Amino acid sequence: MEVVEVIDRRVEEELDDEDVEETLGERFVGLGEMFPDWLRRGIVTSANLTWSLATNVGSFAKSTLWIVSTSAMIMVVPYAIEKERSDMEKSQMAQQRQLLLGPSAAVSAAKANQLGPY
């Protein structure tokens, strides 16, 4: 109680920084007042804008990724897997031929299959 009275009296006269009791947070907020009003408003607006932009971009990226990946699973992946399997089978055949019949056979086999040497 006494302290409050003291502060009140002081306020009436003049504020002295060292005697005002405030938390660190309050001090920090108070520091902002050294910038002009328009600058502070600008910073707040731009911070809000950045945040909403980031969340929008994030959710957009999320749904895009989801749509693209699920669509690809239906539209592309089955063929890609099959293609991979077929290519591998062909190269294995070529390799087998090379082991059995020597390099020249492998080259001719590869030509027949239109693959590289391996």
Place this chain on the structure above:
Amino acid sequence: MAQSEPASSMAAGQPPPPPPLLTNVVAQNNNPGSYDELHRKCKDVFPMCFEGAKAMLQKGLSSHFQISHTVSISPMNTGYRFGATYVGTKQVGPQESFPVLLGDTDVNGNTSATLIHQFGERWRCKVQSQVQGGKFAAWQGTGEYRGRMSTLGLTVANPDIISESGIVVGQYLRRVLPQLDLGAELVYQYGKQVPGGHFSMLSYAARYNGANFIATGTISGSSALHLCYYHKQTQNLSFGVEWELSRRGGQEESVATFGYQIEMPEDGVTLRASADTNWTVGGVFEKRLHQNMPFTLALSGMLNHVKAVGKFGIGLIVG
């Protein structure tokens, strides 16, 4: 699917030989084909998605007679269907023989049947009928004259003398330039259920046959527009784009679809996939399970991103 391609054109890195990719489109005697099949080349690229499970057994009893058994299990229709096909001895083209008789029936007796026959060189007729629940549900007959440069067709559907109703369709398609076909169709419907007693609609169609693409368009009255573009990139890869615009009762509907078909003939693999502006993607993947055995596995997937609905199907085709 069973095209046996020489392995040389399968090269991944090499450009395919400059091909007459679309030879089959330009029919031998410049006949533009039937009006109904204008958009077919493009439509064939798009997948026929199915839901649930189905098994199909096709068996050729002789070179002219084939039967098929189909068992399907899906939310839409579960049941068994039996089909029979007879192809006659009159050979017209490399792939065409007449008469053709097709029949299809399920356990409840719902039957559909089709008879196609060609008289002489130019006249072709087609009769289709459908029996549902012991009654004739629908039938239609088509007569077609395939001239040197044009096709003339007349279709009568569901004519009913007693209640005076029916649909008459006249079609004309003509090859104007070697690449350009133009056509028109008149649909006339009459009957008590039609507002005003009569209804008719005139449609115009055009098709351009390019070296490796086909562009088709149909305008029906002032209510519908249908554009298709089919592009054959290589022997095994083709694209299709379709745009459908319709206006009915002040409500406009516009759907664009992109689809493609890619094949590996030597492995018996076909993938058809499509994506449209309703956020629906679909794909049907078919694979021959063994080179020497007639088993084909089909996988179907369809996904709508807006409704978050997916439909998947699996099928086995024997024969």
